[in-house]
Amino acid sequence: MLIIAEKPELAKAIAAAFTTQPKRIANAYFDCGIANGMSVKITWCFGHMLALKDPEDYDPKYKKWSMHDLPIIMIPWSKKPIEDKKVQLKAILALIKTAKVIVHAGDPDDEGQLLVDEIIDFANTQTAITAKSIKRLLINDNNVSVVKKALASMKDNTHYKGLSNSAEARSVADQLYGYNMTRAYTLSANSGGVLSIGRVQTPILGLVVRRDLENESHQKSFYYDIEAIFKFDMPNNKNINQDIIETKARYLLKPSDNVDEKKRLLDRAAVEILAKDIYQQKARIKNIKTDNKQQAAPLPYNLLKLQMDCSRKYGLNADVVQNITQVLREKHKLITYNRSDCEYLNDEHHVDAGYVLAAIAATAVIFAGIIKKADPALKSRAFNNAKVTAHHAIIPTQTSVNINILTQDEARVYQLIARQYIAQFFPIRTYEETKIIIQCPVDKLDKIDNLANNSKNATLFEARSILAINDGWKILYKNDTDNKDVGKDEVDCQNNLALLTINQLGINTKATVLDKETRPKPLYTRDTLLGDLSRVAKYIKDDKLRQLLLDKDKGKSGEHGGIGTPATRAAIISGLFERGFLIDKGKFVISTPLAREFYTALPDQAKYPDMTALWHEQQKLISEGKLSVLEFIKGMNAYIATQIANVKINKIKIISQANFNLSKGNANFKANKASSSENSNSKITPTKSAKIYACTSCGSNLRKIQGKDAFFWGCTAYPACKKTYKNGRDKPVLE
Structure with a gap:
């Protein structure tokens, strides 16, 4: 049985499901001995091993661009080995020749399906495949227990041909x-x-x-708002260490107000009258509502969220972040698969939480103290098998290193990934949210019936406060104030508005018209x-x-x-x-x-x-x-x-x-x-x-690119031009 994995680390995980000591042969595959009466060999790809042929591969005339030759129609199309992957591809093709059973272990998505299918198809064009069956192994997690379950439930690869065709x-x-x-x-x-x-x-x-x-x-226009502050006396309340509660409050629109499509006030004269009508007038609490609220920790990172946070916090470009995560994964073995689009983890990962937290503490000592307060037994919403796609979220591994061997940016990226993981083992944040409705002005205050007046024409304001019960995971983000996933508490009052009572009287102390102007996106x-x-x-x-x-x-x-x-x-x-x-x-x-x-x-x-x-x-x-x-x-x-x-x-x-x-x-x-x-x-x-080099094929700029083993230079006109050059002393070796 030959298993073809999409990546070397997946091949290693599959091998571990068969034996604790797989033999690595010629740096091209693992020999795992005999299982269920069959010899088991596991090889791997480095992503796509084949590429569609370029126009000039079909006809040399296409190397020179000519409007006369357009459109170029390549039917039927064919593929060729990618230059720097020929050695491994040759080894895979040799193994396919003698395999009785082939197991497709590409990623469980359409691109992963195509990646291995095209190798099998390519092998068929070289020599007829003798394998009696081709099975499909679907794995989205390198955890050994997950791999063993997947091996026990393989299906025929033909069931997934539609996915491959779609990607093709x-x-x-x-x-x-x-x-x-x-x-x-x-x-x-x-x-x-x-x-x-x-x-x-x-x-x-x-x-x-x-x-x-x-x-x-954008054509600038104006709109208006009112800044209102209200004061309520608290002379006999022992639950507050001051005699008053003062709060800002937001005006609640009436149906008759002149507003734009975004519900912004347009009539300054009307807002001036409103401010004049409420200033230093009596006010009362018309309604109070207190709710118990919860806020779950941000999910572990996928690549997109990580790139966004690195840009926001450190000004790192997306491609730089991607390269850093590649180094953290391949060189330092500190994080899991780095190109994931998923923010969830399989349940099986929860068993390893204590070991991963210990590795983080040993690597990023800045977290050592806070990790002592983490509870590995807690299971956040992130652990959900049903929401894991082709890959799980990016998290730290059980590997630890001296953080001083990392560059500053590598350490920063690792620490962000680590913090997001640590947060999963802190309690959910809990708090009380209180919203009050204030009526101002209030007429005929001596009549209690009027205090319960529900007139649609009443002028109303709303204020909000929160009372922390348990900050939970949020203590990890106290210095990350502009993090949208964490959220900033927008409150009108620093005191607990729940201490007020319905029909309690107060007074307006400030009513100012605010001139605002529209801004473009x-x-x-x-x-x-x-x-x-x-x-x-x-x-x-x-x-x-x-x-x-x-x-x-x-x-x-x-x-x-x-x-x-x-x-x-x-x-x-x-x-x-x-x-x-x-x-x-x-x-x-x-x-x-x-x-x-x-x-x-x-x-x-x-x-x-x-x-x-x-x-x-x-x-x-x-x-x-x-x-x-x-x-x-x-x-x-x-x-x-x-x-x-x-x-x-x-x-x-x-x-x-x-x-x-x-x-x-x-x-x-x-x-x-x-x-x-x-x-x-x-x-x-x-x-x-700065010094820029031109492509000798099409004249466009060249750019330096991090390859699998070393830097090289590629054309910025890619994919129209696929010319590449070796890197020599930080400049391309031009022919």
């Missing part, structure tokens, strides 16, 4: 769309640089461009852009398409109709920066003039996430066997052909490329300092960049 269709369509559209727009613009287009990257660019334009075109920051990518469905106007995108992420925690994946978003955003489409302006991310011109030239389907929604609908049909991959690709080719025809007829004009010429290494910019105005329209001016 998406992969082929992405390549055809990206290659054809990129070449067409680049050739039409003829401006010396590559205008890269992709199903995911271009809608991301569209998000930023539209936000920038909306911000700049804020420009994107790195972390808010990442956050929006997980919920872009809200920007789709078509109800059906919006729902399709939401359905795509049904059951996924942290994803609500998104585009891209946690594993790819960082690289896509970095690519938009490197190609001169996006720049940093202080803490904000803004689009360049080149990006805006490019955006204007693109069709709507390229600028919005609609295509991902449409594809999801068709991929669902493919996975159900109701639509073939070939039919989907033929439809995609027809769509591409119409887009290419439009580009050929309507020439693309891009003038900004002259100022931001990618091929001449001017892709880095700086913005003039923003003025104090929040919606300043500062102009963007080019500046000299």
